[in-house]
Amino acid sequence: MGSTNQYDAIVIGAGHNGLTTAAYLAKSGLRTVVLERNPYIGGATVSRELHSGWTYSNCSYVCSLLRPEITRDLELPRHGLQVIPYGGGVTFTRDGDYFGNYSDHEQQYREMCRHSKRDANAYERFSTDVMKQTRLIRPFLMRTPPDPTSLHPSQLRELARFGKAFAELGEEGFADALRFWTASIGDFLDGYFETDVLKTHMAGSAIIGTALGVYSPGTAYVLLHHYMGDVDGSIGAWGFARGGMGAVSGALQSALFSFGGEVRVDAGVSRVIVKNGQTQGVALENGDEVHAPLVVSSLDPRRTFTKIMAAEDLPPKLVQAARNFKIRGSSGKLNIALDGLPHFTGLDQRSPLMKGDMHCIDSLERMERAYDDWKAKRWSRDPYIDMLIPTQVDPTMAPPGKHMMTVFVQYCPPELSTGEWTDADRDAFGKTVVDQISRHSPDFKNLILHMEVRTPREIENEVGLTEGNIFMGELTFDQLLFNRPFPGYAQYRGPVKGMYLCGSGSHPGGGVMAAPGANCAREILSDLRRPALVPGSYSDD
Amino acid sequence: MNTLATRPAHDPRAMLETPFHPRIAAANGLQSWYNWKGYVSAERLDQIEFEYFAIRNATAVFDISPMTKYRIEGPDSEAFLNRLFTRDVRKIREGRVGYGVWCDDAGQVQDDGTLFHTGPDLWRLCSQERCLDWLHWSALGYDVRITDETASVAALAVQGPTSCSTLRAMGLSGIETLKPFELRSFPFHDGELMVSRTGFTGDLGYEIWTSTALALPLWDALFAAGEHFLIKPIGSAALNIARIEAGFIMAGADFVPAEQGVRHGRSRSPFELGLDWLVDFDKGQFTGRRALLAERASGSRYRFVKLDVEGNKPATNSFIFGAGQRKVVGTVTSAVWCPTAKSNVAMASLDMPYGRPGEELWAEIYYMRELKWTRVMARAKVMETPVFDPPRRRQTPAPRF
Numbered sequence: 010m011g012s013t014n015q016y017d018a019i020v021i022g023a024g025h026n027g028l029t030t031a032a033y034l035a036k037s038g039l040r041t042v043v044l045e046r047n048p049y050i051g052g053a054t055v056s057r058e059l060h061s062g063w064t065y066s067n068c069s070y071v072c073s074l075l076r077p078e079i080t081r082d083l084e085l086p087r088h089g090l091q092v093i094p095y096g097g098g099v100t101f102t103r104d105g106d107y108f109g110n111y112s113d114h115e116q117q118y119r120e121m122c123r124h125s126k127r128d129a130n131a132y133e134r135f136s137t138d139v140m141k142q143t144r145l146i147r148p149f150l151m152r153t154p155p156d157p158t159s160l161h162p163s164q165l166r167e168l169a170r171f172g173k174a175f176a177e178l179g180e181e182g183f184a185d186a187l188r189f190w191t192a193s194i195g196d197f198l199d200g201y202f203e204t205d206v207l208k209t210h211m212a213g214s215a216i217i218g219t220a221l222g223v224y225s226p227g228t229a230y231v232l233l234h235h236y237m238g239d240v241d242g243s244i245g246a247w248g249f250a251r252g253g254m255g256a257v258s259g260a261l262q263s264a265l266f267s268f269g270g271e272v273r274v275d276a277g278v279s280r281v282i283v284k285n286g287q288t289q290g291v292a293l294e295n296g297d298e299v300h301a302p303l304v305v306s307s308l309d310p311r312r313t314f315t316k317i318m319a320a321e322d323l324p325p326k327l328v329q330a331a332r333n334f335k336i337r338g339s340s341g342k343l344n345i346a347l348d349g350l351p352h353f354t355g356l357d358q359r360s361p362l363m364k365g366d367m368h369c370i371d372s373l374e375r376m377e378r379a380y381d382d383w384k385a386k387r388w389s390r391d392p393y394i395d396m397l398i399p400t401q402v403d404p405t406m407a408p409p410g411k412h413m414m415t416v417f418v419q420y421c422p423p424e425l426s427t428g429e430w431t432d433a434d435r436d437a438f439g440k441t442v443v444d445q446i447s448r449h450s451p452d453f454k455n456l457i458l459h460m461e462v463r464t465p466r467e468i469e470n471e472v473g474l475t476e477g478n479i480f481m482g483e484l485t486f487d488q489l490l491f492n493r494p495f496p497g498y499a500q501y502r503g504p505v506k507g508m509y510l511c512g513s514g515s516h517p518g519g520g521v522m523a524a525p526g527a528n529c530a531r532e533i534l535s536d537l538r539r540p541a542l543v544p545g546s547y548s549d550d
Numbered sequence: 551m552n553t554l555a556t557r558p559a560h561d562p563r564a565m566l567e568t569p570f571h572p573r574i575a576a577a578n579g580l581q582s583w584y585n586w587k588g589y590v591s592a593e594r595l596d597q598i599e600f601e602y603f604a605i606r607n608a609t610a611v612f613d614i615s616p617m618t619k620y621r622i623e624g625p626d627s628e629a630f631l632n633r634l635f636t637r638d639v640r641k642i643r644e645g646r647v648g649y650g651v652w653c654d655d656a657g658q659v660q661d662d663g664t665l666f667h668t669g670p671d672l673w674r675l676c677s678q679e680r681c682l683d684w685l686h687w688s689a690l691g692y693d694v695r696i697t698d699e700t701a702s703v704a705a706l707a708v709q710g711p712t713s714c715s716t717l718r719a720m721g722l723s724g725i726e727t728l729k730p731f732e733l734r735s736f737p738f739h740d741g742e743l744m745v746s747r748t749g750f751t752g753d754l755g756y757e758i759w760t761s762t763a764l765a766l767p768l769w770d771a772l773f774a775a776g777e778h779f780l781i782k783p784i785g786s787a788a789l790n791i792a793r794i795e796a797g798f799i800m801a802g803a804d805f806v807p808a809e810q811g812v813r814h815g816r817s818r819s820p821f822e823l824g825l826d827w828l829v830d831f832d833k834g835q836f837t838g839r840r841a842l843l844a845e846r847a848s849g850s851r852y853r854f855v856k857l858d859v860e861g862n863k864p865a866t867n868s869f870i871f872g873a874g875q876r877k878v879v880g881t882v883t884s885a886v887w888c889p890t891a892k893s894n895v896a897m898a899s900l901d902m903p904y905g906r907p908g909e910e911l912w913a914e915i916y917y918m919r920e921l922k923w924t925r926v927m928a929r930a931k932v933m934e935t936p937v938f939d940p941p942r943r944r945q946t947p948a949p950r951f
Contacts, residue, residue: 115585116588127683129682130681134683141812355560
């Protein structure tokens with residue numbers, strides 16, 4: 010056993026959560042190594058130059074949920090991270106008009122009035138209600154979910170904390186919480202708004218990354234998940250990481266290095282070595298072994314417990330739970346290098362609306378139909394897209410005057426009715442999306458210089474997310490809090506001594522928050538009886 | 551699906567201008583603007599002292615066009631409004647104006663506003679906050695039509711001791727016989743002016759309502775007539791001093807409109823805002839009645855008070871302490887030095903049972919002079935009446951100055 014392969018802790022996967030856990034372990038003085046399968050780090054928080062001069066945020070593409078407590082504590086700005094807020098957004102309608110979502114309150118009010126004065130007014134109520142619910146959840150993002158079956162005082166205290174937060178919501182807020190966690194976004198929005206295009210614009214964030222339709226129960230919570238971040242205290246705001254999302258993982262890696270941690274790329278883990286119910290280290294795909302008493306997996310729970318851990322080392326019930334874990338592929342991604350800024354019908358090129366998220370689907374029915382295609386194992390013929398051109402805000406990602414476009418696409422099934430995805434299928438999927446955008450942007454096609462098209466097949470193969478599920482498991486109530494990923498495993502501890510989970514499959518879920526990684530590190534350090542150094546939440550008040 | 555034809559044209563401007571904007575912009579020497587519900591509005595045009603004394607000494611003109619205005623009409627309009635408001639609106643006869651509040655089901659104040667009974671089955675509701683959606687909810691089952699007419703009505707507040715003289719000079723004959731909270735129409739050019747004896751200053755004053763097309767002719771006629779009565783355009787800053795001096799509360803400053811509150815328990819009932827006189831349990835059902843009956847039986851959580859604060863430092867954002875200076879019993883919501891009444895007034899929300907009339911409390915005041923901060927504890931006595939309430943406010947016929 011070479012000493013160079015002996016560590017205190019191994020973290021599998023150099024995504025943002027793996028790097029966060031590793032940074033805290035290294036900061037605590039543990040000899041820590043992160044093992045990454047790809048030749049580059051980042052996982053789904055990655056920037057790559059696939060066309061010379063253009064940087065893509067290949068997977069995740071915007072930033073809001075990254076916990077500010079971690080950003081500050083690990084000094085990520087000093088390590089190169091800058092998150093720039095963006096505003097605006099627009100949904101193009103089939104009649105050549107659009108609904109614009111301004112970041113300025115009064116402009117937004119007037120634009121909503123153009124569609125419905127009542128809706129413009131109802132939006133204030135909607136925002137208040139959403140804000141109430143984010144305030145319920147936010148304090149628990151940087152905390153380990155309690156074990157609801159334990160009578161241990163610490164667990165009872167955590168449960169009491171939940172109870173108190175609920176009580177503080179008041180009667181209506183309490184009822185709203187239950188609705189938010191269980192209702193469909195369509196039903197929920199119907200309770201506020203009468204204009205379809207407005208509802209559709211809002212509904213997008215409730216289905217992103219989720220293999221559910223706008224009228225499927227549980228989608229309202231997914232919307233909440235997208236509203237509970239903040240940029241500089243502005244709750245619900247989103248920003249671009251300057252230089253692409255890879256800047257987040259880059260800064261985390263730099264922080265890790267500053268604490269003496271290591272990262273090895275091209276180091277795919279084939280198996281976690283377990284002896285006598287205790288982890289010993291990992292075997293790599295190249296046959297090498299790396300040893301440590303502590304093995305932390307940032308991979309999704311399905312992959313962790315069915316691919317790199319042997320069933321005989323695990324409780325049978327857990328293996329079943331991992332197999333049944335809802336981690337369904339529902340989305341694809343296009344990253345496009347553009348020769349210039351495209352024109353969109355009806356919109357001035359300098360409009361602030363273009364600096365935000367743009368969409369080409371204008372009714373909840375169309376969104377539901379798009380989901381119907383997924384159920385039939387087809388990509389949506391009329392997909393929902395979340396399209397941004399970050400180069401209007403970030404000058405670093407394309408040559409001057411040129412632009413980069415990121416297009417998140419839903420729905421895109423993990424497997425087609427015709428069988429496995431083929432390259433031809435992938436190209437046809439890309440064409441479907443480009444055609445839809447072209448209907449609202451006549452010069453768009455001619456500006457395309459290079460395009461990366463990713464279906465669940467590419468995302469799983471290249472990033473490692475099972476079925477390409479961006480949240481490492483759906484954010485439905487059956488898989489949240491003390492049920493995430495499975496009952497009994499919500500406190501980041503695996504079924505084997507020395508084995509932990511730190512990925513987005515654990516509480517509080519995905520979306521480049523780094524909270525699972527930090528919470529996991531806190532539990533590990535507590536188990537090792539080392540000084541606590543992972544920060545808690547800022548007070549929201 | 552909506553069609554392009556049914557939707558108004560997109561307006562990408564960040565801020566709108568009121569119909570009076572050309573005149574106000576020309577008069578605004580300080581170019582100090584603020585955003586009032588999306589409209590460019592003057593915060594101050596001249597020194598604030600000069601503007602304030604235009605209110606109390608001559609005639610001050612404030613553009614209230616951005617104020618939210620709803621037209622409510624139909625055979626059930628009175629019944630609908632009576633269900634909405636906590637007071638009995640049947641007592642607001644045609645040609646009269648009433649101040650009131652409306653609550654949610656929990657008896658928490660959504661907003662306050664003035665209700666103008668402008669014609670048979672025809673009303674105008676002016677409010678601080680937008681509430682179209684709430685009005686529509688409340689109107690279910692009533693035969694009423696509710697229209698947001700904010701953008702189509704131009705309005706000026708004309709306030710101060712010489713305001714009546716100014717309007718008389720402008721040709722509004724008989725205006726001096728208009729009683730407080732009464733309204734009357736006068737022909738003007740090819741249209742008319744609706745004039746109400748209302749305002750937010752606690753002084754003799756009027757509000758003039760007209761079509762946007764007549765806005766500039768109104769302004770010009772008003773300022774020509776008012777020249778010798780020392781008429782002056784003012785901004786919101788001076789108005790705010792006057793309204794605190796007069797003891798008027800403002801949504802967003804002195805209470806959180808119930809629908810906007812994110813934190814449970816931060817809203818207030820009418821009782822908790824000192825507006826008991828606006829709640830009429832005998833008029834029949836109204837929204838929030840059951841909760842307010844329960845509150846009357848079991849007691850309120852808070853009391854809203856006007857405080858006479860010792861010294862001359864405004865108790866802005868101050869904590870209020872009990873008699874022993876040990877316990878914080880509330881916070882100040884609005885405070886100002888009153889230049890006419892020469893007193894230091896604060897309005898505060900206190901925990902019950904503090905704030906009984908005449909009770910002596912303490913205000914913790916921080917003030918800065920040349921970067922040096924000083925903390926003083928000032929005696930604060932609960933007042934029963936506002937410090938400024940001149941007879942001219944009520945006199946009819948209105949006195950000439």
